[in-house]
Amino acid sequence: MIGQSLSLRGITKNYERICAVHGTDLEIGAGEFVSIVGPSGSGKTTLLTMIAGFERPTTGSVLIGDVDITGLAPNRRNIGMVFQKYALFPHMTVRKNLEFPLRMRSKAARSDIGARVDAMLDMVQLTKLGHRLPHQLSGGQQQRVAVGRALVFDPPILLMDEPLGALDKKLREAMQLEIKQLQRRLGATIIYVTHDQEEALTLSDRVAVMHNGRLEQIGQPFELYANPNTAFIADFVGTINFIPGVIVGDERDHSLVRLAGGPVVKAAKRAKAPVGSAVSVAARPEHIAISATPGTEQTSLPGTVEAVVFSGAHRVAHVRLKAMDGLTVRVTLAGETSIPSAGEPLTLYLSPDRLQLFSAQTGRRL
Ligand code: ADP
Ligand code: MG
Numbered sequence: 456m457i458g459q460s461l462s463l464r465g466i467t468k469n470y471e472r473i474c475a476v477h478g479t480d481l482e483i484g485a486g487e488f489v490s491i492v493g494p495s496g497s498g499k500t501t502l503l504t505m506i507a508g509f510e511r512p513t514t515g516s517v518l519i520g521d522v523d524i525t526g527l528a529p530n531r532r533n534i535g536m537v538f539q540k541y542a543l544f545p546h547m548t549v550r551k552n553l554e555f556p557l558r559m560r561s562k563a564a565r566s567d568i569g570a571r572v573d574a575m576l577d578m579v580q581l582t583k584l585g586h587r588l589p590h591q592l593s594g595g596q597q598q599r600v601a602v603g604r605a606l607v608f609d610p611p612i613l614l615m616d617e618p619l620g621a622l623d624k625k626l627r628e629a630m631q632l633e634i635k636q637l638q639r640r641l642g643a644t645i646i647y648v649t650h651d652q653e654e655a656l657t658l659s660d661r662v663a664v665m666h667n668g669r670l671e672q673i674g675q676p677f678e679l680y681a682n683p684n685t686a687f688i689a690d691f692v693g694t695i696n697f698i699p700g701v702i703v704g705d706e707r708d709h710s711l712v713r714l715a716g717g718p719v720v721k722a723a724k725r726a727k728a729p730v731g732s733a734v735s736v737a738a739r740p741e742h743i744a745i746s747a748t749p750g751t752e753q754t755s756l757p758g759t760v761e762a763v764v765f766s767g768a769h770r771v772a773h774v775r776l777k778a779m780d781g782l783t784v785r786v787t788l789a790g791e792t793s794i795p796s797a798g799e800p801l802t803l804y805l806s807p808d809r810l811q812l813f814s815a816q817t818g819r820r821l
Contacts, residue, residue, distance in 0.1 A: 458486035458644035459520050459611040461506065466515035468501050475501040477668045478515065483646065485611075488638060489673075490647045490655035492691070493665030499648045502665070503614050506646065507536050519612065530559050535605030535643075539617040542601065543589040549576070549600050550585040556608050571607060578637065579603040595626045602634065606641065613638075616648045631658055652692055656680075664688050684820055686813040689737050696743070696784040697735040699815065704730055709807055710821075712736055717778030720754045721807035726821035733815035740771055741787040742809035745801055753804040760795045763788070770794060774801055 463481040467474065476498045483489050491499050504510040506517055508529035516525040524532055535556075543552050553572045576582045579599040589597055598618060605613055615634075619627040635658055638645055649655050655662045656676040663673040664687075672684045676692075683689035686697065700712040703719060710726040712734060713719045720736060728734070747753060758774040761783060770788040772795060775781050786803060788794060795801050812821040 457642045460485045462518040464516045467513045469513045475668055479670045486642050486644055488645045488660045490659040490662045492652050492655045497665040498668040499665055500616055503616050503648055507534055507614055508532050533610050535610035535613040537601045537605045537615040537618045539620045545589050548586055552600055553604050553607050560608055575603045575607045594622050612644045614646050686735055686818040694740055696738050700734055700736050702730050702732045715779050718754050720805055722810045722812045723808050726812045728821045735813045735815055737811045738809055740785040743786045744804040747804050753806050756803045758801055760797050760799045760801050762797055
């Protein structure tokens with residue numbers, strides 16, 4: 456089946472003491488792959504269970520296409536769901552697990568059960584294992600059964616709640632690829648919850664970031680990375696350094712910021728905040744240089760290398776700054792540079808076009 460669009464309109468969920476989800480609006484297009492990321496307890500699962508129908512929103516509505524399904528029972532929503540803990544029936548074979556959602560549904564779905572299960576076993580590459588019980592399968596195979604069970608009734612929308620969280624890194628990456636390929640083949644709309652921002656950036660058309668029950672920003676992966684609305688998003692999506700400072704003036708289109716106990720730097724833009732405002736100056740590790748570019752307006756910050764960390768694709772130096780109470784910042788070392796070692800002095804160079812400002816009070820981008 457081709458994917459359908461999904462709308463959340465002013466969705467709120469209050470439990471007795473707490474508000475797990477605050478008035479949230481979200482529009483997801485047919486066939487779109489949207490990830491929901493955020494720290495533990497930020498409301499991701501609650502949002503998903505309201506879409507699936509296991510929880511009723513306190514206020515607001517859920518629509519598939521333009522049909523309001525807020526009051527509909529889960530098994531009448533035509534939405535597939537995959538959980539982190541697989542939730543397979545332990546006493547049923549793989550085949551019976553896949554048959555189950557078809558038997559739970561309408562008469563129409565119950566025709567051709569055998570053929571549909573065969574096709575799904577083939578799709579998730581478990582044809583030879585249909586007779587096994589879940590405990591006789593590896594974690595990755597169990598997860599493929601869970602995905603197959605969610606897809607067997609051909610839902611236009613598939614919800615996945617940390618589906619790969621229990622798998623090791625290698626298997627997780629292989630399964631990510633399989634999910635992506637399945638989606639391309641089926642055209643289903645996927646809403647994918649993960650606390651792993653890297654996974655979200657890799658898989659998704661758009662990423663929605665939740666924080667304290669609010670949807671703080673939604674956008675294409677690069678958009679979130681390049682133009683985060685808040686310091687929280689900047690920090691959650693990728694790696695970033697924050698250096699505290701105070702706005703001391705401006706120069707044409709740029710704010711001037713005195714770093715705490717350090718020099719004055721020029722920000723990329725003029726901040727919408729008055730002189731005297733406390734700010735965080737933010738710079739990604741790959742946006743800080745360790746050698747000067749002649750003819751540019753860089754600010755130099757002397758420091759000492761604390762450690763150099765190898766992360767597979769590149770190295771990252773942790774540099775303790777002389778000023779700013781010995782704050783440590785992370786700097787990506789490009790391939791061609793000679794690698795400094797711990798204890799060596801190293802001067803960092805900040806360029807105005809790379810520095811974003813966030814309010815120290817509200818965390819909003821200025
Ligand atoms: P996440 O999936 O992002 O980790 P959850 O949606 O599970 O977050 O939880 C959001 C908040 O709502 C948490 O504070 C959690 O303790 C609370 N919560 C979730 N489910 C319930 C429930 N059934 N009753 C009371 N509080 C709940
Ligand atoms: Mg959760």
